[in-house]
Structures are given as C-alpha cells and as structure tokens.
Amino acid sequence: MIRNITFLYQAFCLTDRKKSVTGKEYLSTGSSFTRLAENFRIGVASVSRIVVEVCNALWLVLQPLVIPKPTKDDWKRIAKDFQELWQFKNCLGALDGKHVYIMCPANTGSSFFNYKQRFSIVLMCLADARRKIIMVDVGSMGRFSDAGIFDDSVFGKYLKEKKRLNLPEPEPLYEGGEPVPFVFIGDEAFPLMENFMRPYPRDQLDQQKRIFNYRLSRARRIVEATFGVLARKWYVYRKDFECRVETVDKIVKATCVMHNF
Structure with missing residues (x-):
C-alpha cells in the first residue's frame, strides 16, 4: 500500500x-x-x-x-481465480467493448455514430476474475463492431501471434485428460479462435451446450461488471464528453489505471 x-x-x-x-x-x-x-x-x-x-x-x-504486461505466472494466477470464483477452467480473461459517448466531433460525419444512434468511441477492455483490467484499447470509432475493433487492436494482433502474450502451455481440464489451450472469452460478436471462446449459437442447443453457454456467460459478465464499477466511480462517464477525441482517449486511459490502483 x-x-x-x-x-x-x-x-x-x-x-x-x-x-x-x-x-x-x-x-x-x-x-x-x-x-x-x-x-x-x-x-x-x-x-x-x-x-x-x-x-x-x-x-x-x-x-x-x-496494468503491466502479464507474465506466464500472472496468466496462471488469473486462470486459477476464474476456476475458483466462476468455475471456468483455463480462462485468462473476459473481453468486451464499452461505448464512451461523445459530442459529434467536427467534420467527421457519421464516423463515430454507433448502432445505438449516438456518437461514441469504444473502450475495449480485458478483465480478470476480480474486475481488474488486464489490457485496454481506447479510441476506435463507435461505428465499428467489436469484432472489427478486436482484429485491429494490439491485443487481437498479439493473440494471433501467441508468443508475444506469454501464454502458458496447454493444460488438461481434469486429471488424465488431454491438454487444452488457455483461452480468453467474449460474446457472440467476437471470432472463435484457438485461444478465444464464445458461446455456442442459440439454436438447437443440447444440455451440455446450454451448461457451457451458462458457465461462459457467467464468467464473461465480469467484464461488464468492471465497466459498471468504472462508470460508477468516475462521474465523468455520466454524460457525453465535449472535448476532442484525443483528449477523451487520455481521460479514459487515466480512469482505467486509477480503477486498478
């Protein structure tokens, strides 16, 4: 302290x-x-x-x-927390995007206009099982989808390369089982990858898939809770930002480090 x-x-x-x-x-x-x-x-x-x-x-x-770059030991600690707190094994973090509302920047047309009919930039956040921020990406235009922002983000690019994230080696989910990769989790908006899982499509779910979706969604909601804590603590999020987009980026990043402090 x-x-x-x-x-x-x-x-x-x-x-x-x-x-x-x-x-x-x-x-x-x-x-x-x-x-x-x-x-x-x-x-x-x-x-x-x-x-x-x-x-x-x-x-x-x-x-x-x-918000340092996690080591393999850090990732394993995060995975242990997800297993103990949310009963989801080999999970390294929950990813989601939050729209940060702004006044329409000059001469930008509909570039920042999102599906909610408001102007915004996107805060993409990776959270651990205890609502702490692991990685953050700020500033993408509100009109872009979470999947598009993820693909263009540093985290998304690093995930494709794997080695740059220091991910731990695959481990079995149960004693005697086959080793499976550690994964990040998100909602249906994100792509399915070797190290990224999302829920099964909702049509024609059997019992096992329903249970899996429930467990994944419960663990994933931790990132939504993180956004909730961030907005409740810092009142600056409670109305549209009126400053330049570059300034909003800096403000959001400052609140993220203060959230973890």
Whole structure:
C-alpha cells in the first residue's frame, strides 16, 4: 500500500498541486470545463490543458505498475481465480467493448455514430476474475463492431501471434485428460479462435451446450461488471464528453489505471 501511494504521489508531482486537484475534480465529478474554470478561477483552455497533463501523468506513472504486461505466472494466477470464483477452467480473461459517448466531433460525419444512434468511441477492455483490467484499447470509432475493433487492436494482433502474450502451455481440464489451450472469452460478436471462446449459437442447443453457454456467460459478465464499477466511480462517464477525441482517449486511459490502483 505504501508503495502504491508513492507511485500515485509521483504521478501528481509531475504537475503542480492546483493542476492535480483540477484534474481529479474533473474525473470524479464530471463537471464541465466551464464550471471548473469558474471554480478554480482559470481559463477554460487552461482547464483543458490541465486535464490532459494530469491524465498523461497518471497513465505514464501508473500503467507500468497496475496494468503491466502479464507474465506466464500472472496468466496462471488469473486462470486459477476464474476456476475458483466462476468455475471456468483455463480462462485468462473476459473481453468486451464499452461505448464512451461523445459530442459529434467536427467534420467527421457519421464516423463515430454507433448502432445505438449516438456518437461514441469504444473502450475495449480485458478483465480478470476480480474486475481488474488486464489490457485496454481506447479510441476506435463507435461505428465499428467489436469484432472489427478486436482484429485491429494490439491485443487481437498479439493473440494471433501467441508468443508475444506469454501464454502458458496447454493444460488438461481434469486429471488424465488431454491438454487444452488457455483461452480468453467474449460474446457472440467476437471470432472463435484457438485461444478465444464464445458461446455456442442459440439454436438447437443440447444440455451440455446450454451448461457451457451458462458457465461462459457467467464468467464473461465480469467484464461488464468492471465497466459498471468504472462508470460508477468516475462521474465523468455520466454524460457525453465535449472535448476532442484525443483528449477523451487520455481521460479514459487515466480512469482505467486509477480503477486498478
């Protein structure tokens, strides 16, 4: 705990005290830049710049500590948690995307317009069994599907290469069984791969497939719970972002590292 506090202190020391307070106020309350400018008696442009500086500092210092690249031992610990907490063996994480709503950026047409008839960017998150974020990808346009975003993400590309993710070797699901790969899980929107599982199609399910779908869906919902905790803790998610898309990306990444902190 002392070490964590030290890292957080270092993050905020990259900016002065007034800047750090302004940035924290924005993330925790979701107040507009105009209101923050009035409260702290500074210009709106200064608030925008301060938010970017604070979010950059948080990501720069905390990301290596709280969202590091997992080792094989880390993956095995995550798999053990999924087995003990959600009765799903050889699972390394649950993946899903969350729409982060924004005001329509200038001169972008329908690029950010999603199927919910709103403008957004997508936060794609891989969560462990305890609602901690393992990997994060931010900034894809809302009009793209989860599968498309997954294919273009660093995680999706690494998963195809396998070696770059340090995945553990296959292990049997029961004593004496054949070794099977460790997998990530998601909903029907994602592709079926050797190391990625999704539910069986809902038509013509037998009893075994129904049980499998139930277990997978129950384990997968942990990433939805992670999004829920993130939105409840950081009020900035409770209304559409009015700043530039590049700034929204930095804000979202900052809330992700603070979520894990």
